[in-house]
Amino acid sequence: FIYLDYNATAPVRPEAVAATTASLAAVGNASSVHTAGRDAASTVDQARERVAALLGCLPNELIFTSGATEANNLAIRSAATHGRSLVVSAVEHPAVSEAAAAVANSVAGKVYTIGVHRDGTLRLDELEEALAASPVLVSVMAANNETGVLNNLDLVVRLAHEAGALVHSDATQLVGRLPIDLSKLRLDLLSLSGHKFGAPQGVGALFARRGTVPAIRPLAYGGGHERGRRPGTLNVPGIAGLGAAAQAARRDLEQEAARIKVLRDRFETEVMTAVPGTRRNGHPDQRLPGVSSLTFDGLPADALLAAMPGLAASEGSACSSGALEPSHVLLAMGLSRDEADCTIRFSLGHATTADDIDRAVRCVTYATHLVRAALHPNTT
């Protein structure tokens, strides 16, 4: 089995398995004052320091959540102000775009959506136009989940701050895969999800820069956990795993990114040579090292994936209400519906090996022959 779907979720790193298992074997609510509780609280403190070290922020600027969906909602809901607009890009994950739409609706604001170029990079002209409306928040993802395309967050922050807007970035796909330093990159809010870089599923964090975000307004009513910003008993085993994954990712980051990029580039070159009519989506360089979005001319992604049951990857369409909808990301980049339907996202990560790539190239090539022969018998 070849796993090339790291953007959906990554295998849990051994360090995270060990930390989560040790925490599961212990007892203690991090809010309790007895020894067991204090031990749980110190596990959480250690994890908070490790995540802060990965991001270059202060530990107390982090709020642990159930993942990036919750972090995105918390950020957008907290920043929204009555009557003021929000700006999001057209290629955001629904956890940002849907949250922005719902929040703007409830505070009678407007959402401006900024388009992207054919290579998936942000239309800065549209950002500047939207900033003229004095939005309260700009939310632009760090790296796109379908194409891996990276945004120039330094520039977005500069332009947005000049216009008096806060900046949030959904950095779910970037954290743990490429370096980020929040002591230099002056984002106000950032979301992450642990399972994308080797922590267990169901744990993440919101970074809220001290002193710049007016107030984090909890999404639920409850106790005073996370300094009143996220009520509910902390997921200590998950948080322990998140901390361990952050520490391991930070240690291996540069070496891992370079190794993965070599594998990804080889995968693309070999597939594109073996399968005529294959196109790569997204900016050639300004993208995550482990992501490859490929459009196979005339070959539907669902048929291709069915023809390679030993390989896990994702199609460029998502199942919504029972029907396959083409990816809004690929459509925003100007691909046709047919092209989006013929697109597969392969995503590599920390445990991907050269042997995986050799086998993946063979699998993909074989699947394209099978599907082409079935669909276009006269052309093979």
Ligand code: PLP
């Ligand atoms: N944002 C992006 C860019 C993602 O890729 C994902 C997960 O696919 C999320 C947010 C949501 O993460 P989670 O489901 O862990 O909350």
